[in-house]
Amino acid sequence: MLLTSLGLTLLLANSVAGQSIEGLGVSGGRGPRGGIGDDAHPVRRPQALITDAKIPIAPNTTRQLAPGPAPRLVLHNRTLSTCDNRRAVLIDSSTGGAQQEMLGFGHAWTGSTVSVLDSLDDDVFVQVMRDLFGQEGNNMNFMRHTIGSSDLDGNQYSYDDNGPSFNQGEPDLELANFDLGPHGRAMAKMIARMGDVKGDVFLFGSPWSYPGWMKHNNLFIAPNLNEGSYSNIMNNSFNTKYIPQAIQYFTKYVDAFRDHGVTVNGLTLMNEPLNAQGGYPCMFLDAADEAAILAQGLGEEMHNRGVKVMAYDHNTDQPMYPLRVAQGAPEYTDMAAWHCYQGSVANYSVIQDFHYAYPDKLQFMTECSNYLPEAGSDNWSVAQNFIPPVRYGASGATMWVMATDPDFGPHSPYGGCAGCLGSIIVNSSTTYTKTNDYFMVGQFSRFIRRGAVNYKVLEGVEGTTYDPNWFDLIAVKNPDMGWAVVFMNNLGSDQDVVLSFTAGGFEWEGTIPNATVVTWLLPSDQIVGQSGVLPQASGTAVSGTGTGEGRICSTTSSVASSSSAPPTSMLEPVPHTTHTIAADGRSSGVA
Structure with a gap:
């Protein structure tokens, strides 16, 4: 028989959150070929990788997996001043927030x-x-x-x-x-x-x-x-x-x-x-x-x-x-x-x-x-x-x-x-x-490793697939205990984000540019604790109490719609958009 509404309710109340990929007949993906975020290749500094939603008309005119301003640690001993219009993103990093393995x-x-x-x-x-x-x-x-x-x-x-x-x-x-x-x-x-x-x-x-x-x-x-x-x-x-x-x-x-x-x-x-x-x-x-x-x-x-x-x-x-x-x-x-x-x-x-x-x-x-x-x-x-x-x-x-x-x-x-x-x-x-x-x-x-665990997003999503404008994200904890957070910003304006976790740990902040998909790679709390306060990211405006470690405010202007292109000054070269292999086997053409 198909499930009754009462039976579905009972299953909802008693279901176990996590789902394991154990026994799927493949390796765990944590060896030398696993990639950044696996046990052998932990994330040691915060990073941001950006791909513009705009399909480029010509090579090298949009960011495609390009490095962007890295997210920064939030310091609580400073004032918010002009930077208090932020999007709060909250991840349930408790045991109860752990969902399926990737x-x-x-x-x-x-x-x-x-x-x-x-x-x-x-x-x-x-x-x-x-x-x-x-x-x-x-x-x-x-x-x-x-x-x-x-x-x-x-x-x-x-x-x-x-x-x-x-x-x-x-x-x-x-x-x-x-x-x-x-x-x-x-x-x-x-x-x-x-x-x-x-x-x-x-x-x-x-x-x-x-x-x-x-x-x-x-x-x-x-x-x-x-x-x-x-x-x-x-x-x-x-x-x-x-x-x-x-x-x-x-x-x-x-x-x-x-x-x-x-x-x-x-x-x-x-x-x-x-x-x-x-x-x-x-x-x-x-x-x-x-x-x-x-x-x-x-x-x-x-x-x-x-x-x-x-x-x-x-x-x-x-x-x-x-x-x-x-x-x-x-x-x-x-x-x-x-x-x-x-x-x-x-x-x-x-x-x-x-x-x-x-x-x-x-x-x-x-x-x-x-x-x-x-x-x-x-x-x-x-x-x-x-x-x-x-x-x-x-x-x-x-x-x-x-x-x-x-x-x-x-x-x-x-x-x-x-x-x-x-x-x-x-x-x-x-x-x-x-x-x-x-x-x-x-x-x-590139950034979500096999065996990573997806966690509940409690706050920060705005809109749905049915809306013309939408801000969405997922947050997974990789095998190195660091985080990969993938954002999609289709709201029509840059979004200043502060990311926090219910089970403690460090808070991070940064800007998700309009009309982009951005991945933040965050080192584990253990690595952050060992390395101390991370240096200020370049290309950001800082406010605070004079410590030099204030929060990030976007230095770019919000754009009118999600179809607007990013400023030319922020563009980074697209490596090998088209490969032309010469007779000697070396890559030439667009670099």
Whole structure:
């Protein structure tokens, strides 16, 4: 039965706040490849990293992961004078404020990604992999990939089509014709090379469709097929008589990727299981059928292989779907996955609702895309779909399509996203561009370590995703016991912030510029205590009692709207916005 309101209330009252990532089949991310904030690389001085929301019209015209004025310690023996118009941010740093552990942030491997990265010269490919996964790059460690083709793939296929096309094959009851095929093998081999750069990535797979013969497929061929039309698949849904074959299909896929040196850590049974439009790489999969596939053998097979199962993998407007899966296969439903495409904005509070019902199951935002962004406009897509999910209880997030060509492809001829922006645009065999999305993802993946703990934000958020102006943030304590606090300021003016914690410790203050995403890296109280009062940050106006350690006041003027650009004097060079690799292998061009 579904939960009654009384039962949900009791679960809310008795639920345990924290959720652990222990046992996910990946390393803890705290070794030499973990990055700043892990046990081996503690934060020793406060830092601020800024990415402007504005999509640059030309290189080097906006801040992109650029150092900014560092936050400073608050000293209580001075007057507030002209600096008392501050935004108070309060974090519940008590045991009761500790929420979920963080797994990571990243992107999606798609057919388009494999195709365009494979076109790069090898030394350029090595560089882009370092930019994406290296500790000096975006350090991504939570990645999705497509099982078979998706809409971001120029070739439509499954791993067992057994016929002339991906929707016209004959039943293969023994899966004798299972084969990754040339495109599947290319993806597996490229993902294996990701491991050469970063060895602790959590990788999960999602199919856009099962083989066509596993579906209720009444095929209708349009009479004008040769005039640009295409086959229309009606009743595009899973046929439950093929549950045994579906179990074999996923099992063979995990084993085949392992044979290519790729460990699959997680799985969703269907990308967007409520999407069944004809002529599109998709398939309807009812929640009861998803639970049945797990309960009748797939759950056990996956757990025997160390693979965690994520329920749902679709929009937040149908929150009962993952609950139904978890009720039908509770021991095999490890996680829940959510997408952002609920109208104009997603309602991520459903993550909190699911947590009340299943406090031990992790959750993630597994897909959102930035559609046809325009140069000169503000881009909040990553921040709007990374910060709220984490604040409501998600342990990580992935954006859609990691890399494309300049025409947002290759993509399916049958439909799909013809304008989804990736982190990387491959321009030629020797050049690629890092987009604004690349730097926005980096605000999270570079500084929030695996095993970090998210804490409740009690004060400081203003507005919601439904409002035109909005100030939001998340605060996580990294394994080094320091803090990574990610702010999003879309209020229309610079915000002077004072950050404090309920369980004591030091207070910090600084300015979050308008129309930016800013990450503060704060050293642990122990390191601050050992080093004493930190020096005054440059570029700030100070007021106080003459000690030289007053609070920060913004020296920049507030701007009229969130689309205004920052002053030119505050801009910092954007390193390697576009790489041109010379014949000798050295990077040239934009520096």
